[in-house]
Amino acid sequence: MKQSLADALTQRGYETLTPVQEAVTDPALEGQDLLVSAQTGSGKTVGFGLALGQTLLGEGESFDPASAPLALVIAPTRELAMQVKRELAWLYEKAGVVMASCVGGMDMRDERRALDRGAHIVVATPGRLRDHIMRGSINLGSIRGVVLDEADEMLDLGFRDDLEYILGECPEDRRTLMFSATVPKSIAGLAQKYQRNAQRVTTLSGTSQHADIEYRAMSVANHDGESAIINTLRFFEAPNAIVFCNTRAMVNRITTRLSNRGFSVVALSGELTQAERSHALQAMRDGRARVCVATDVAARGIDLPNLDLVVHAELPSNHETLLHRSGRTGRAGRKGVSALIVTAKVRAKATRILKMAQLEATWGEAPGADAVRAEDEARLLADPMWYEPIVESETDLVAKLVETYSPEQLATATVRVLAQRYTAPEDLSATTNEAPKPRAAFGPSVWFSVSGGRNQGVEVRRLLPILCKAGDVSKDDLGAIRISDDASYVELLQSSADGFAAALGSDMTVEGGLKLERLATPPAEASRPKPAYKPRDDRGPAKGGKPAYKSKDRDAGGERAPRPPRDDKPKKQWDDKPKKQWDDQPKAEPALSRAPETYAAPKSDKPKSDYKEKSDYKAKPDYTEKSEYKPKSDYNPDDKPVRKGPPKSAGPVDWNDTSTPRRKKPKAGEKPTGPHSAHKKKPRSAMDNARADGAVTSPRGKPRFGDNAGGTGAKPAYKGKGAPSGGPSKGKPAGKPAGKRGFSGSSGGQSPRKPRD
Numbered sequence: 001m002k003q004s005l006a007d008a009l010t011q012r013g014y015e016t017l018t019p020v021q022e023a024v025t026d027p028a029l030e031g032q033d034l035l036v037s038a039q040t041g042s043g044k045t046v047g048f049g050l051a052l053g054q055t056l057l058g059e060g061e062s063f064d065p066a067s068a069p070l071a072l073v074i075a076p077t078r079e080l081a082m083q084v085k086r087e088l089a090w091l092y093e094k095a096g097v098v099m100a101s102c103v104g105g106m107d108m109r110d111e112r113r114a115l116d117r118g119a120h121i122v123v124a125t126p127g128r129l130r131d132h133i134m135r136g137s138i139n140l141g142s143i144r145g146v147v148l149d150e151a152d153e154m155l156d157l158g159f160r161d162d163l164e165y166i167l168g169e170c171p172e173d174r175r176t177l178m179f180s181a182t183v184p185k186s187i188a189g190l191a192q193k194y195q196r197n198a199q200r201v202t203t204l205s206g207t208s209q210h211a212d213i214e215y216r217a218m219s220v221a222n223h224d225g226e227s228a229i230i231n232t233l234r235f236f237e238a239p240n241a242i243v244f245c246n247t248r249a250m251v252n253r254i255t256t257r258l259s260n261r262g263f264s265v266v267a268l269s270g271e272l273t274q275a276e277r278s279h280a281l282q283a284m285r286d287g288r289a290r291v292c293v294a295t296d297v298a299a300r301g302i303d304l305p306n307l308d309l310v311v312h313a314e315l316p317s318n319h320e321t322l323l324h325r326s327g328r329t330g331r332a333g334r335k336g337v338s339a340l341i342v343t344a345k346v347r348a349k350a351t352r353i354l355k356m357a358q359l360e361a362t363w364g365e366a367p368g369a370d371a372v373r374a375e376d377e378a379r380l381l382a383d384p385m386w387y388e389p390i391v392e393s394e395t396d397l398v399a400k401l402v403e404t405y406s407p408e409q410l411a412t413a414t415v416r417v418l419a420q421r422y423t424a425p426e427d428l429s430a431t432t433n434e435a436p437k438p439r440a441a442f443g444p445s446v447w448f449s450v451s452g453g454r455n456q457g458v459e460v461r462r463l464l465p466i467l468c469k470a471g472d473v474s475k476d477d478l479g480a481i482r483i484s485d486d487a488s489y490v491e492l493l494q495s496s497a498d499g500f501a502a503a504l505g506s507d508m509t510v511e512g513g514l515k516l517e518r519l520a521t522p523p524a525e526a527s528r529p530k531p532a533y534k535p536r537d538d539r540g541p542a543k544g545g546k547p548a549y550k551s552k553d554r555d556a557g558g559e560r561a562p563r564p565p566r567d568d569k570p571k572k573q574w575d576d577k578p579k580k581q582w583d584d585q586p587k588a589e590p591a592l593s594r595a596p597e598t599y600a601a602p603k604s605d606k607p608k609s610d611y612k613e614k615s616d617y618k619a620k621p622d623y624t625e626k627s628e629y630k631p632k633s634d635y636n637p638d639d640k641p642v643r644k645g646p647p648k649s650a651g652p653v654d655w656n657d658t659s660t661p662r663r664k665k666p667k668a669g670e671k672p673t674g675p676h677s678a679h680k681k682k683p684r685s686a687m688d689n690a691r692a693d694g695a696v697t698s699p700r701g702k703p704r705f706g707d708n709a710g711g712t713g714a715k716p717a718y719k720g721k722g723a724p725s726g727g728p729s730k731g732k733p734a735g736k737p738a739g740k741r742g743f744s745g746s747s748g749g750q751s752p753r754k755p756r757d
Contacts, residue, residue: 001025002053004061004094009046012090018043020203024051024177031055033198034177035191039327042203044179045087048073048147055145055175056120057095066098066118068142073123074166076153078103078274079281079302084149085123097121102128102138105274112137126154126162133169145175150300151187152180153324160186167194182320212330214337215361217350220428222343226257227426228366229313232339233263233291234425235367235375238309240284242292244299244325246314254313255293262423268294299324303331310338315346319357341366365428372425380418442479446497447522450488451515458488458514470510471500482525489523490516 017025020038024047034051038044056070057063063070073088075081081103089099100119102111104127115122115138122129122138132138146167148154154163167176176195180187191198220228233241243258245251248269255267266280266289283289284304292298293313299321310329316322329336340361342350354361367375390398401410452458460481467490468475477500479491492500501508501518508516 001050002057002061002095004057005050005053005091008091008094014046018047020044020201021047021050023201023203024048029199029201031175033175033191033195034201035183035187035195035198036177036179036201036203037181037183038179038201038203039181039323044149045084046091048149048177048179049088049091051177052145052147052175062095063092063097063120066120068139069100069115069119069122070142071121071145071147072129072140072143072166072170073121073147073149074126074129074154074163075123075149076125076157076159077297077300078105078125079268079277079298080150080300081123081125082278083303088121088123092121099123102132103274104128105277108132126159126166130162130165133166140170143170143174145177146170148176148178148180150180151178151190152182152184153300155186155190160190163190164194181324212335213326214335215326215340215354215359216337217340217342217354217361217363218366219342219344219347219363220366221430222345224366224426224428225313225341225343226254227428228341229254229311230258230261230423231367231369231372231425231428232311232341233258233309234372234422236309236337237375237379237422238290238337239287239306240290240292240304241309241311242294242298242304242307242328243311243313244316245293245295246316248295250314251293251295258291258293263291264289265291265293268292268298270295270297296321296325298328302328304328307331308334308336310336312338312340315340315342315349315353319353322353322357322359367425368428369425376418376422380414442491442493444494445479445491446494447519448490448492448500449517449519449523450490451517452512453484453486453488455485458483463488463490463514466511466514470504472503473500482523484525489519489525 020036020042024034024036029051031054036044036047038047052071073081073084075084081101085099085101089097098119098121100111100114100122102115102122102124104125106128108128108131111128111132112135115132124132129138133140148163154160176198178187178191178195178198218228218232229243233243243254245254248271251267251269255265258265266283268277268280272280280289280292281302281304284292292304296316307329310326312322312325316325326336326338329338340350405413450458450463460483463481463483464475464478467473467478473492473496477493477496479493480489481491482489497518504510504516510516
């Protein structure tokens, strides 16, 4: 062992080493990988600190200036990591160690700056350390030793991938130490993969674990669990105690309850920030708080001074968690108590967990109020203040008290001061697993009427305490209470009736102005029958099921008669009715949803000359030239033609606007002009060419495009009535859009008109 480490142990008060510390510092194991299994509270932190001494310091007694870290210590929780950092700091203080930490919940920038300045030993949690490695803020090239503290817990928490990544980034010639309370198959596999010929070190006792811890299983009623926690804390009055819960919600509930009862309490759970958790533990170490309510986040590695009591407000899920919880007390040779609050519904679970942990617990009832007061009295009489000499500063006040008050008064004042110092204990129900006994018969009774009922707001929960207080009776003296619309009736034991009436006085009036009157006979409401029990058959089918068959005939044994065959089942009344003959009835004609469709008359074969002359029709104005537009002042709305559709423009549609001229209808033999004729034609495909040549015909056997066979493949141009077939119209050059009415830049059409003001 290095002399600097030995001096630190001597200064700390260490006289002898624990078994695990002696085992890991064996010279025969120097420089080898270790797989150590030791129970909690056995001094593992100092043990692996001593084991790494030779590996980190080498031949010297102190460290060189800090640069890249030489050792990594990985712990499952933040609290355990910070505790390991404090332990190693005083152990290597004389060697000039520089410590750094990388834990979740702390500022990552501060940790990065600390790593940049240099550190000899880095204590970290798996997730945060992996983040630093991936960000390149830590250099693992100089690592000589890696310690996995509580390795089994880290695997249980799901850190296996992080651990494998970290160990894979460390140098292969490092020294790896694994410390675990148990060595399951997962730990053995991890050791085989990342350790080199690891030496197995076991310091667990083969007979029993936690020999310095007294286990007590306290049976309480189901509704007295929280009250039993208060009485347990009051009964032992430990300098430091920790209460374990399974959920954060339960932690908040118990913390509030204890705080309201005057306990100096702090909470510790995963929902708190790292700063809040550190302040809570520091308050326990400083003595500002005496009770810590925590989840299993504090079940591993937390070492609090003078922690003499562990209370399991809720039983853990397995025996390993029970051992780790209880291991917070009875550390380093100190004695401690682990109390399990066992309600009737979890008694079997408590027995199973204790058996699996191979623990012998003392079963009994939780301390009641009388037991707590007796313990307070014993502590008062055994207090060393009765035997300590009176100091000079207290002489005058003591003399004045002796002259002023008698010994009885001084003793009374001492008892009252003690009562003010501690919170009052709770009264607990007797624990029994027997079924509740039925209520005994009420006995002879007398009825009283009350001048008020449901319409006056009278309720049983309010009337009962009023009657008990005014008539000087208990609730056991009162029987049935019937509330009607405008009156109420109360049943009272005959033996208590005279005293009840005397306490009410001659006016027989109680709080709220209610007047009572003694009745000679029970009221009609007193004989109100109870609702008769209806079996399942009378109540109908069960939820989600089919109705049960109800048989009227039963045999002598009360069993149902067998269900009759389906063929013998009587017919329903409607089975004998004649069925309607739907086929014999006349069918109604289906109603038409719309008027019959009228077809146009076939085109006549008469020549066009037989039709009316054009002169008979009303001549349409020719708007070809702009000069033919009617001036705005002479415009008559009755003369304007009606548009057949809105113009293709982006603005609002004005259906009364006739400023845009229509395209002139072509005459016979003329080709149409205008924007439609200038439309660019798409390139013809092979099918179009075939149709144009007549190879592809219509269903009637005619060419698809008629006279267009052998043409350019474009669709035939618009033909007026009587106009001969013409060739396709020639479009605009490729790449330019066809002109459209109402848009600028178009060709072949009219220029766009200006919008009206």
